[in-house]
Structures are given as structure tokens and as C-alpha cells.
Amino acid sequence: MLLDRAEAVLRERGIDALSLRELAREAGVSHGAPRSHFIDRSALLDALAERGFVRLGDEIREAAASEPDDYARALRAAASAYVRFAVREPALLDLMFAAKVDAPSEAVRSAAERLFATMTGIMSAGAGAGAYDTGDVGRLTLLLAATVQGISALVTSRRITMPQGEALIDDAITRFLVGPSAGR
Amino acid sequence: MLLDRAEAVLRERGIDALSLRELAREAGVSHGAPRSHFIDRSALLDALAERGFVRLGDEIREAAASEPDDYARALRAAASAYVRFAVREPALLDLMFAAKVDAPSEAVRSAAERLFATMTGIMSAGAGAGAYDTGDVGRLTLLLAATVQGISALVTSRRITMPQGEALIDDAITRFLVGPSAGR
DNA sequence: CCGCAGACTAGACACTGTCTAGTATCTAGT
């Protein structure tokens, strides 16, 4: 698939090296061929971002499911999976959270929303048992999302190392849980 | 100055619209002229990022200084200033925390470090008076940095609105302070 | 069997970053 190849280039050589013409050359088709699939270069990027949101959602859901009977561990696993995704696909994550001049496309927006819904689901599992000190799970999830996204940004922009990022996740999750002994 | 004009284009039309040749045209010089100042397009972007770190540091320092005798309010003011900077200069913040394939230049790295030092200074003011529940101010500052960066990313990528971002800052700062009544 | 939509080709256009050789100007250093 064209998108698979584009994703690989994005991962290996960054967004600046991602060229429609080069993708066409690699695929052995003419330079205009990709236009049948993506009207624009930005349409290609949107499709990549959309897939990124889906994949990231899958990965954190799976990570959380690996710890079914411990909220704290499930939360840590999900957050850790998020940062590991960021390290594996730094340029893709940049693309997903890029500050574009015009509003994101409908497809990207809804994919991002589904990721957030996945995170909310993970948080809710603990909320029912009173693991957090507030009833507003949505707002708390937003804060968690911002925190893991920020940690990921610090790691991918090489401001901190991956182990430091993992330590920050630990600190953050601990703060999310009610009581000083929770999850420790 | 060339950088001022570049910053304006970045702010108004995004990074994709930032072209060396167009800058040269606007300045009324030949298309090769900018090369005397910046060897590369990426050198221009690095210079912009560096200036961004300096300006952001100035703004949060000033915000914190406006509340000299209340840690909680100073912290909130600084975090709020960070997010306001992000809203005002979304493309610039993207540039500052972009996940590039090769390591950031020395100048950018040290500018980022100075920003972090500024944040540490703001946090330390409260730490001396036991406002936080841990002695490791550096690690706590890192977590704060990640949190405000993450909130900014959510706002600039239009996942949440600015008021939601402000609310998240409130939630985050409250969690950073020791005791349930702290700063509220 | 027809018509048509979708994937593709091939050429053109305007634009970009980058490299080069050459020029003017200004600034030490002797």
C-alpha cells in the first residue's frame, strides 16, 4: 500500500523527505499516479495522521488490557505505550498534533476523538472504584492526555531521554491516583 | 531584520509558507542574499526556534514575577503565559519541539536549557517553603514542563479550546501543590 | 454492448533550495 511506504519514509527520514514523486518512483508508477488516491500532499499527510491515531489507540488499549485487575498498573502501561509509540514514530506524532493554519479534516478530527474515547475508557475503569479524587473523568483524562503528550514531545525533541520519560510517567500517574500509597 | 519577517510569516501562514526566496523578494534583495546570513533553510528555522525559547522564557518569567508573594498564583500565571504563547505562536512552538531526525543544534539546545532553568527557578521559589511534596525540584519541573507543553499541543492542534486549556492548567497546578487546600 | 468511473501516463508550469562565480563595500593590519 502507498500509505505503508509513506509511513516508512516518514519514520526513517522525516517529514521533509516525504515526496509524492519519490513515492511514485519507488512504486514504479508515473509521478502523477498518486493523485488518483490523494488529491494533495496534505491529503496524504492527513491520511497518515488518521492512521496514526488509530494505531496509537490500539496500542494503548492493548497495553491497558494487559493489566486487567490493577488500575494503577494499567494506567502506567497505557501511558508507557503512548511514549513508546512516540519514540518509534516521532515524525508521525508530530504530524498528528501539528498546529496547522486551518482546522483539521473531519477524518482526522474523528480519529483523534476516538483516541481520546479510548483513553477515557481506560480511566473510567479505575474511576468506578474511586481511584481518583474527582468525579469528572473527562477532565481528568484530558489532563492525562496532555501529560503523556507533553512527555512524548520532550522525549522526541531530545530534551530528555526515554528513561527520564518513563520516570516522569511514574511521577504523573502517582499524582493521578488518590492517596500517597496508591499504586506504589 | 530578516528573522522578524520570517517570524511573522511563520505566525500568519505557517511553516510551509516560509520560503527563503519569498523573504528575499519582500526584502527587495536577490534570491541568494539570505545565504550570507543563513547557510540553510534549516539554519533559519533553528534561529527562529532559538529566539522562540528565549522569548517564551522571558514571558513566563515576567508572568511569575507579577505574583511575587504567592507560589500558587505565580505558578498558575507562568503556566498560563506558556499556553498563551502557544496560542499566539503555534507554528513557532511546533518548530521548537519538532522531532527532527538529527540532534538539535548547539544553540537551540542551550536555549531550550535556559528555558528549563527559568522554569526551575520559578518552581524553586515555592519549594523552599515546602509547597510541594517532594524534594526533587528538577524532576517536578520536568513534569510541569511536560504538562504545560502537552496542554499547549492540545490547544494548538485544536483538540481543545483555550478555556479548556486554562481549566487544565488549574487542575494541573492544584495537583502540584501539597495538600487539598493549597492554592485554592 | 455501451458508458463510465478509476487508475494511470506524459507533459507542462511555477516554484523551491542550493551551488557557483563574480562584484562591491567596508574593515582591520602593517
Place this chain on the structure above:
DNA sequence: ACTAGATACTAGACAGTGTCTAGTCTGCGG
């Protein structure tokens, strides 16, 4: 005062890019 060198610039070239257009081929539903 003269020279050497650095600095800012011009002008031309090159390869590469995204995008648009007109035309071709092919498979499929009516």
C-alpha cells in the same frame, strides 16, 4: 595609505518538488 580579507550581495544555473491538464487504458455495472 595600501592591501588583504571578510561580508553582503547579484545573477545564473540545476535538480527537485507539487499541481494542473489532456489523454489513454481497463474493468465493471446497467
